[in-house]
Amino acid sequence: MDWALIVKAGLALAGIGILIAVLLSTAARKFHVDVDERVEQILGVLPGANCGACGNPSCFGAAEAMAAERIPVTSCVAGGQDVASGVAHVLGQDTPSVETVVSVRHCGGGTNASRSFAYSGATSCNVVAKLSGGDLKCPAGCFGYGDCVKACPFDAMSLDERNLPVIDLAKCTGCGICIAECPRSGSGLLELVTDEGAVVVRCSSHDRPKERKAYCSMCCIACKKCEKACPADAIHVIDLNAVVDFAKCTACGQCVAVCPQSCIDITGRLALASAASIDGCGSKVEGFVPLETKEPVAAGVRDDAS
């Protein structure tokens, strides 16, 4: 055995090791960077879902930007008031007030809306939307294959028995990922509204009411009854669809009561203080109308509509 070679090899490796150790420990001292420990603290406050709604790639990026005061402490859309207060506390700023938004669905169709062909492919709205515009006859309605449900990082959405995504307002943070995923975002199927908004119109079609009724029993027919019934002048039929002005709405529920199509729902965190039954008619079996019976549902059958 060549002892000299073994000693040489051992010395060479040990020499490299010691040399690199000396180099690195010197460099570590010379190139020391002071890390802002507030970044770690802010990161502890943030939700950690890395949803990207604030415009930063991750919660860590957002924490860095907040610590450097490049973005305001209210930037975290998902966190809302609690997170904004927490971050402001870490940074020693005054507690700001945040207007929280939640996602709402402007469609009550689902299995009530008629389809132009029987689709049996991959259960994805984005896939079916590419097949000659999708199987749904309504050009604005919800396909009901649940791309938004799969995309939601907060587990706030689920498909109900009518294949419509129901949004759990207790979990929805308004990050807007469902809207980015939805192929019907162009016509405003899913929308972010203030969580104090009390009613939601379950239709986003702008077709003529006659055409609309032919393919969906749950649509807004632009009858303007809600407009007349509203004591606060908060709901208007614009471009053949009812639109609510939440700045004026007093959550009296008059429009919900008079709607002949049952297409206006009670929603919102304030209106539904009981936070358990959440997404209005979408989650109620009573609101379900089979496709064959085109009879409109009488107002008031939904227990949350009074």
Next chain:
Amino acid sequence: MQQMSWLTQLGLLLIGAALVQNILLTRFIALCSFFGISNSMKTSVGMSLAVIFVMVMASSATWIFYYAVLKPLGVGEFLYIPAFILVIAGLVQFVEMYLRKYVPTLYRAMGIYLPLITTNCAVLAAATESVKPGFFKMNMPYNFSFVQAVVYTLGVALGYGFALLCFTALRERLDVAPTLRSLKGAPMSFIAAGLLSLGYIGLGSLFGL
């Protein structure tokens, strides 16, 4: 072999290393990172940059180290792998600290990939082949000079980046394409990688090399 000017030789070395003997799609080295990070263009760009940077740096350092220390000691034949791992790991750690202090933008652009590729097989392969161009079968001198080693490594790294970006673009498109449910995700990625690799065979006879 006909006489080539040194510039032609270096050019051929670069193209040969980048396209003909592509490290990912012809030789199947470093496939872990190829499949691991190719799901988004953003991470792929960061990874490609980091690989080009680290590979060129690591292989120039190991070339000097091999000819200045290991060979004179007579231990180069059997000690090069552990020694190279040590040198590359130490160098990457040093450069990371340096970048963090003086070039924070670059540090952030490369992100986590800089430390991660310390032990990447492609980096070690390129460093090893710079001093032992054994299975790189081209009509080239057996021992690379320093310039040849750097150009060769640059070629390998560019080939890595090019193949990775091509594949990422393919995968991003495949994500929204109506593929079969049973093939969605990983199976489709492997099929796409296979087809892409098939395409690289065509480059094997590039310039009659």
